[in-house]
Amino acid sequence: MRERLLLLRYVLAENPVNLVALLLLAVLLGCATIGPSLVPYDPIATETAVALQPPSAQHWFGTDQLGRDVFSRVVVAARLDLAIAFAAVLLSMAVGAVAGAAMGYFRGPLDTIGSRTTDVLMAFPLFVLAMGMVAALGNSVSSVVYATAVINLPFYVRLARAEVSIRRSLGYIEAARVGGSGHARILRVFLLPNILPALVVQASVNLGWAVLNTAGLSFIGLGVRAPAPEWGIMVAEGAQFIVSGRWWIAACPGLALMLAVFCFNLLGDGLRDVVDPRTRT
């Protein structure tokens, strides 16, 4: 434990950007967990008397065309956006790691079929594929999760396959076979835990894409439906008011979106440092 703390201190001191990423993550997670009970206004209650007001002491981020408080909506939206992103990334990581590890370990026809399938999947424009999937599965939050998971899947399959291919001929895998472990046990006990760090780094970067993807889908009206506070929808709604000078309706959720993606990308770099200091640039 002490060693871990020392390592953490070293990584933070070496690269202060990691500290920024951790703080941003704390803020985002705080918004997602306790945000809804802290915000000053009901995020869906309309009050037309105060519609389209610029940022002020009462309404920090101003109000939108229906008089809803933009600040409250931006904070509350973190829960939905992050939940979708986390669920999708976890799902694709779990499926991708097992499939990719099996492909890398057994090779042969399983590998050929799996690799060609991921190739085909990656050949599609990923966002268009996600749009098609949500349209086919029905307009719901769960279909956004599945669609995001599927378009992220090839990255995990490829990464897990590559990592396992490197390790499958290492001494400790052969030692495990000499020690009487079967293939399934070698995959479960020896290989998957060892490739997990690489997958977590990938997941952290992927979280940013997943948030963007979710927002993108709801921006064009797929997935999350209108009154619910969600960054993509808010940007879409606010876009029509930018021309008339009411920038805050679109800009504030857009900024939140940018910060979230930025945070996950930084976090990925920081995690890479912790996992493997040699790849640091």
Next chain:
Amino acid sequence: MSTPLLSVRDLSVAFRTRSGAVQALRHVSFDLAPGEMLGIVGESGSGKSVTAFALLGLLDRAGRVTGGQALFGGQDLLRLGQGALNELRGAAMSIVFQNPRTALNPIRPVGVQIADVIARHDAGSPARLRARVLDSLRQMRIAEPERRAGAYPHELSGGMCQRIGIAMALACSPRLLIADEPTTGLDVTTQAAVMDVFRDAVRQGGVGSIFITHDLALASEYCDRILVMQSGEVVEDAPVAEIFSRARHPYTRRLLRSTPSSVDSIDALSPDEEPLPPAPPPSAIRVAPVLEVRGLCKGYAFARPRGVSNFWKPRDTAVLQAVDGVDMVIHPGEAVGLVGESGCGKSTLSRMINRLIAADAGEVLLQGEPIHRISPGRFAGMPARRQIQMVFQDPTESLNPRFSVFEAIADPVGQLLPHEGKAALRARVERAATQVGLPLALLPRYPHQLSGGQKARVGIARAMAVEPRLLVLDEPTSALDVSVQAVVLRLLTRLRREQGVAQLFVSHDLNVVRLLCDRIMVMYKGRVVETGTAEQVFNRPAHDYTRGLLAAIPRLRDHRPSEAE
């Protein structure tokens, strides 16, 4: 005495690491005369490579010279900027790197790479440049230099690549040449050839050279003077002859005694250790053999990818016969050495015996039971699996980084003896650890917290915990320092004498095998070319290949004068 070519005084280097600053070099001082060949010998972490890199200004970002000076041609190398160093490097001083394959650019022909170095410091007409490249290749005794100059590094063997590396380093006739373990990873016969070329080229040009190595015997054969380093300090600096007769520092003496070629029997190897139990008398009754191998074969198809131009042709059926009809018998308590160079099939053979890969033909009988018909996947779950265990080459990569020492040793026990209770398992693991001399306090540690020697012990304890009848050791000491190797070799002998476990010792190092084994098998191109007792193979080799192998082994110079006469 003339003025030294290079004079290093009080060189100190520190590295910034996760656990604070580490002093890599402490007040290193030495002189190098023009034309002299100086050997720097030390074990890993002794700072020998850091010395070379510091002199050439090649330390990476975390390393910093904290003091001292290095005078070379009137300039202090440690105070020069990178621009001035660039003018010196390649022209006046040069380096040969450890791994020739990674030191050459894979996408440029080797002749062009040598020409690049020459052109950087001394441009001339293309015809003159080409002539100089061919000259330098000829000096390296490379046959058909015109054709080889156009070859890419991957088309050349490891030894050939290293000769190109030396040619590049010598291309601009430097006054100082540093060679950082230039023959590590090469076969012993290739090593001898490369070293001969290196020495002759250096002597011919009157170049002052520093030869960095971990192999005391190799340094003694080629160098004029030897510097022994231990944890960043120079502990001994003497001419070769003196080092062996009158080593002053205890570390040098220990290093000498740990070198396998310096002793005649395992009992004499680093005798400061606890004495070994006496060898049991050879049993009079011939017991049934532990392992019998008859006509074992394994071939690998040459993988030639199908391209657009040949997709319609029948598939290439050429097969490389990695193991070609090997017979072998191992009796209980016997140690058999399997010696050969890389690519001779010894690793493939040891993996077939262990049922890690399936054989194409032939029989493997473990205690009289045929096991060659059982598929490798199914053999893992069989009771017979326990009888034959293996110790792997690299102690670091043969341990799962996520298993503690206890888990690493207990894992095969849990799989192969699933009916033993928790207490019995614990007792078994502790007994195995004690057997290999691993302190029980290390059991909760993880591999990265252990030293190389401790990791090697864990690997052996893991194999011994299930009480096998046969232990296959695949170059178990090739990644270890000599002093650690000596300890591991003694440990293996102890296990054999106390437990009576038969050992098949696979190695490229005849000197090590000679100490450890009763019987030696020499393998060449997939076949066993010579079998005999250690004494027989060493003193009366029957096969030409064995003779070549024996001639190429580096021996400690001036060590046994009676033999030299």
